[in-house]
Amino acid sequence: MQTRITNKITTRNLTSLAILSTLAIIAATFAPNLAFAAQPIPAPTGLTATPINPTQIQLSWTAPVGFGANIIRGYIIDRESPVGGGFVEIVTNTTNTNTAYLDVGLRDDTTYNYRVYTDYNGTAGSKSAASNTAFARTLGFGSGDCTGDCVPPTLGLDGKGTRWVNEGFSYNGNSVDVELFFTPYPLITTKVGVANTAVFKIFEDGGPDEIRHLDLAFGLANGQVLADSRASIEWDRSWDGVETTTVIDPEHALKNVRVETSEGPCTTEDVFKNDCLVVVIHHTFVAPLEFNIVGTNVWDEKRNTWQNYYNHGVEIIGESMNGPKQYLGIHHGNVLVLTETGKNKAVDEEGKTWTFDKEWSMDYIPKGKIIDQISKYHGIGRDHAYFDIYKKGQILVAEYTLAEIMEKTRSINSPYKKEFVHKTLDLDLATQKIAGIELQRASIAMNQKN
Structure with a gap:
């Protein structure tokens, strides 16, 4: 969108300028004696804390509004435990504008307080006031507020560090022992249009039949959670054994999704046990994703849930098969x-x-130099020796054209008829004169060469 700038200054404008100048002088004179209250930097609102499992609490909040020219660089997070022991900063800057954070590595059956600040501009003094304080208590491993089955299913370790599954995650044959939360995983590269297979082995203390849900999310960046994925596959099983598969794919990056389930051994030592649910997810990418981290989320019949993330994850290379958006x-x-x-x-x-x-x-398109197509055609540019003569001839041509247009709008007996005839004769004489001069100069130039 272009803005037109005008140089016109009206009397009203001059009066306004005079008033502004007077105000500026007054402000400069009395500025040392004036004090202006600093505008507070808006803080996040609506902070909530939700326990996910015995070692994880999910935080979410609402971004502030009305921050003017300030730019949100991220969020600062404080945590307090034990309650009353004082807050400690656990995240200096999330480095993104996501309004959610998953706190991991916590103690089971323990209460934690949280508060969040906005970090503007990434400079000293750009920290907002604190949000409201939110608290949550992690779930217990069979104790505390939990009754019955309180242990979530796992692809590797439980909350106490006991390994139940070996090689719980495998992508295109590249398997790994899944850790408690983040699992180091070498970057696996696949191509657009190539079939892929992800295999999961899930242990549930109540047996494989009690596993109800598995999420597989692709394309996550650092700091993002499963809900931020733009290409994910969800498998669900109802209480009566009916299995359904849902593909959440707003980027149209997936096709040929198919899920198979069976039961098998959780470890290589107990090959004759069928104590794990084995989920095989076949899929093909039809478009690359911007980020590579992979995430999983699994829960059982009692909604005990556990999330895992695999970094560096899976990279999809190649041109999109969808065509341009x-x-x-x-x-x-x-x-x-x-x-x-x-x-x-x-x-x-x-x-x-x-x-x-x-x-x-x-995008802004700068105006190019105006080119006179007629003079370009005749080979007489502004730097040509005959340009002044050519210009005078063009003036006569313009006058003739104008007279011709005017003549057509008047009657044959118009008093301007005579003037029109004179213009025509003048044009003929001028044309002959220009032609003669050009021929004369051309002849002189040729004689000089000889």
Whole structure:
């Protein structure tokens, strides 16, 4: 969108300028004696804390509004435990604007207090006031507030560090022993259009039949949780054994998704036991994803749940099979269709380019030099020796054309008829004069060469 700048200054403008200048002088004179109250930096609101399992608590909050020119660089998180022992900063800066955080590695059956701050601009003094304080108590391993089955299913370790499963996660034959939360995993590369297989072995103390749900989420970045995934597969089994598969894929990155389940041994030592649920997820990527971390979430009949993340994860390479994305919008009252040409680039139907930075904006096209096509055709540019003569001839041509247009709008007996005839004769004489001069100069130039 272009802004027109005008140099017109009206009497009203001059009066306004005079008033502003007077105010500026007054402000400069009395500034040392004036004190202005600093505007507080808005803090996050609505902080909540929810226990996920004996060692994890999920935090969520609402981003502040009305922060003006300030830019949110991330969030600072404080935690207190034991209660009354004082808050300690556990996250200096989340480095993103996600309004959720999963606190891990906690003690079971323990109460924790939390508060969150907004970090603006990433400079000293840009920390907001604290949010409200939220608390949560982690679940207990068979004690505390929990009764009955309180142990979540696992792909590797339980909350006390006991390993129940070997090689609980495998992708295209690359298996790993799953850790308590983050599992170091070498970056696995796959190509668009190639079939892939993910295999999970899940242990549940009540038996494989009590496992009800498995999430497999792709394309996560550092600091993101499973809900941030734009390509995930969910497997569910009802109490009567009916299995369903749901693909959450707003980016249209997945196809040919198929899930198979069976029972098998959890460890290589007990090969004759069928104590693990084995879930095999077949899938094919039709488009690459921006990030690589993989996440899983599993729960049992009592909704005891456990999440795991695998970093570096899975990288999908290759061109998208979906074709370029298109975006529909309104620009200056007209319907606009943008076709994506890059990560943050697009082109409209007129060939104009656009860039995405929080919103789509048309790229600035500098005005090029105006080229006189007629003079370019005749080979007489502004630096040509005959340009002045040529210009005078063009003036006569313009006058003739104007007279011709005017003549057509007047009657044959118009008093301007005579003037029109004179203009025509003048044009003929001028043309002959210009032609003669050009021929004369050309002849002189040729004689000089000889």
